[in-house]
Amino acid sequence: xxxxVIETKGLTKKYGDKLAVNNVDMHVPQGSVxxxxxxxxxxxxxIMRLLMGLAIPTKGQYALFGVDSKDRKIHEVRKHISAIVExxxxxxxxxxxxxxxxxxxxxxxxxxKEVIPEALKNVGLEDTGNKAAKHLSLGMRQRLGIAxxxxxxxxxxxxxxxxxxxxxxxxxxxxDLIIHLNKQGISFIVSSHILSELEKIATHYxxxxxxxxxxxxxxxxxxxxxxxxxxxxxxEPGKLKEALVALGYKEIKEFPNSVxxxxxxxxxxxxxxxxxxxxxxxxxxxxxMNVEDYYLNLIGGEKNV
Amino acid sequence: xFNIIRASLFKLIKDWxxxxxxxxxxxxxxxxxxxxxxxxxxxxxTMFLSSVSPxxxxxxxxxxxxxVFTVSEFTCGTIRNKVIAGHTKFKIYAGLFLTGLVxxxxxxIVYLGVIVGLSSAIGGFDANAIGGGTFIGCYIVYFLTxxxxxxxLSVFFGALLRNIGGSISISVVSLVLLGMIxxxxxxxxxxxxxxxxxxxxxxxxxxxxxxxxxxxIINFLHNVGADTSAFYMQNAQMxxxxxxxxxxxxxxxxxSGAFIFTRRDLK
Numbered sequence: 001x002x003x004x005v006i007e008t009k010g011l012t013k014k015y016g017d018k019l020a021v022n023n024v025d026m027h028v029p030q031g032s033v034x035x036x037x038x039x040x041x042x043x044x045x046x047i048m049r050l051l052m053g054l055a056i057p058t059k060g061q062y063a064l065f066g067v068d069s070k071d072r073k074i075h076e077v078r079k080h081i082s083a084i085v086e087x088x089x090x091x092x093x094x095x096x097x098x099x100x101x102x103x104x105x106x107x108x109x110x111x112x113k114e115v116i117p118e119a120l121k122n123v124g125l126e127d128t129g130n131k132a133a134k135h136l137s138l139g140m141r142q143r144l145g146i147a148x149x150x151x152x153x154x155x156x157x158x159x160x161x162x163x164x165x166x167x168x169x170x171x172x173x174x175x176d177l178i179i180h181l182n183k184q185g186i187s188f189i190v191s192s193h194i195l196s197e198l199e200k201i202a203t204h205y206x207x208x209x210x211x212x213x214x215x216x217x218x219x220x221x222x223x224x225x226x227x228x229x230x231x232x233x234x235x236e237p238g239k240l241k242e243a244l245v246a247l248g249y250k251e252i253k254e255f256p257n258s259v260x261x262x263x264x265x266x267x268x269x270x271x272x273x274x275x276x277x278x279x280x281x282x283x284x285x286x287x288x289m290n291v292e293d294y295y296l297n298l299i300g301g302e303k304n305v
Numbered sequence: 306x307f308n309i310i311r312a313s314l315f316k317l318i319k320d321w322x323x324x325x326x327x328x329x330x331x332x333x334x335x336x337x338x339x340x341x342x343x344x345x346x347x348x349x350x351t352m353f354l355s356s357v358s359p360x361x362x363x364x365x366x367x368x369x370x371x372x373v374f375t376v377s378e379f380t381c382g383t384i385r386n387k388v389i390a391g392h393t394k395f396k397i398y399a400g401l402f403l404t405g406l407v408x409x410x411x412x413x414i415v416y417l418g419v420i421v422g423l424s425s426a427i428g429g430f431d432a433n434a435i436g437g438g439t440f441i442g443c444y445i446v447y448f449l450t451x452x453x454x455x456x457x458l459s460v461f462f463g464a465l466l467r468n469i470g471g472s473i474s475i476s477v478v479s480l481v482l483l484g485m486i487x488x489x490x491x492x493x494x495x496x497x498x499x500x501x502x503x504x505x506x507x508x509x510x511x512x513x514x515x516x517x518x519x520x521x522i523i524n525f526l527h528n529v530g531a532d533t534s535a536f537y538m539q540n541a542q543m544x545x546x547x548x549x550x551x552x553x554x555x556x557x558x559x560x561s562g563a564f565i566f567t568r569r570d571l572k
Contacts, residue, residue, distance in 0.1 A: 049570070049571075052388065052389050053389070054385055054571040075392070075393055078389065078390065089381060089382030091383060092381065093319075093320070094316070102315055102316055103312075103390075105308060105311045106311075106312035106390055108308040
């Protein structure tokens with residue numbers, strides 16, 4: 001049976017009359033990179049805040065590493081979890097080094113003199129340790145925030161839009177860091193609007209809209225669902241479908257002005273075969289769905305991810 | 306808990322607001338000594354009584370800076386990190402209060418040390434003029450308990466409102482009113498300042514405020530022909546009220562502050 005680092009049951013959060021999180025059942029497998037996908041205001045950040053104990057659920061419950069949120073041991077469990085929710089929490093007037101020292105002190109890390117230079121090096125900030133956090137660029141602050149997270153050697157990290165404000169090389173570095181840490185056994189929940197980047201790291205996905213989880217799926221199952229397809233345009237799709245069945249195609253879907261084939265298609269050969277049957281198609285297009293298309297299909301086409 | 310306090314003290318030491326306030330305190334002490342020396346009224350005992358009022362002079366900067374320090378934990382989001390790091394919200398609130406107490410006491414003790422030390426060195430210190438050692442001991446206790454209350458109040462409003470402007474306004478106005486009430490009551494009632502007995506069981510700053518405003522009150526009592534020597538006499542009731550009332554209010558503020566803090570969401 002699959003082990004979950006996070007499991008929620010009917011998790012609900014209301015702000016006044018507004019339902020921000022609606023009866024969410026979520027499952028984050030151990031060792032996974034769980035890509036959290038949803039439009040702005042869909043409830044991703046609120047769920048992360050609930051899981052981190054920053055917000056109190058209106059209803060429902062959650063378990064972290066199998067420990068129920070109402071159990072007193074939950075505070076012990078949290079010591080092995082790190083999170084950046086919205087923006088990295090840093091003291092602007094303190095230097096990068098002192099921000100890390102401050103975090104070491106509340107984490108109870110006594111050997112901070114050895115830990116801090118290592119942490120700065122890990123995120124490429126070894127030369128900027130004395131610079132005040134307020135003078136660092138957004139990307140550098142993001143990296144310093146991650147250095148803070150890594151101090152307590154977490155086994156689960158929650159990253160809310162970690163790629164925001166990073167330049168392309170910063171995004172690539174962060175992606176590599178997540179992959180590297182995941183290989184070391186750290187589980188992740190990563191929410192991001194840069195779905196092309198998420199596709200490169202996620203092993204599982206949770207799709208959310210209007211506070212509800214629409215679907216949870218593994219990356220391998222998603223790849224199957226996003227398989228390649230070929231659209232053929234024709235004003236008599238019924239006739240075209242019959243011809244395709246006669247040609248041996250099995251996975252076919254009829255639309256008002258087109259037919260979609262999910263089987264492997266060699267377009268030129270197919271066109272010749274259809275011509276022989278007296279059918280001329282006006283357009284042939286081979287496509288593959290990506291995570292964004294999949295999400296848009298789930299929510300019904302609204303493009304606001 | 307120990308880790309939270311250690312971290313907060315580190316932040317406090319590194320905090321420029323704290324350092325600047327400390328320097329302002331020393332500068333203000335020197336200025337007040339200069340002014341009093343200039344008008345020929347410099348002595349250690351008067352400076353000792355008048356310099357610790359939470360509603361005047363340097364005393365007023367304490368709630369202002371304490372509120373800024375407390376609210377900055379929320380605005381920087383560092384309080385969020387402490388929750389994520391697995392500390393309970395009660396321990397975090399207790400940490401805020403205890404760090405605030407160190408903040409308050411270190412500022413006031415340095416300020417008091419400079420002002421009383423220098424003014425006594427220049428103008429002398431006549432303990433008998435203010436009721437002798439018993440009164441001085443009592444006054445130090447009133448000072449300590451009253452500033453525990455000032456800390457509890459500032460941390461309470463800082464954590465409740467999480468907004469610098471609003472928290473400073475409400476804390477300062479409350480402290481000015483509480484600190485000035487003893488003076489107003491005494492002047493209004495007249496000779497029988499002991500008639501204000503009920504006040505000392507209600508107002509947490511009554512005992513400190515009464516003697517911090519002693520020069521005005523003594524002048525008034527003298528003008529109305531009252532026995533001014535009785536003013537510094539301390540009876541058991543006054544001592545108990547001077548200790549219990551501020552501590553009781555501090556406890557109420559601490560418990561209600563922690564209760565609200567543990568039940569509210571953090572942004």
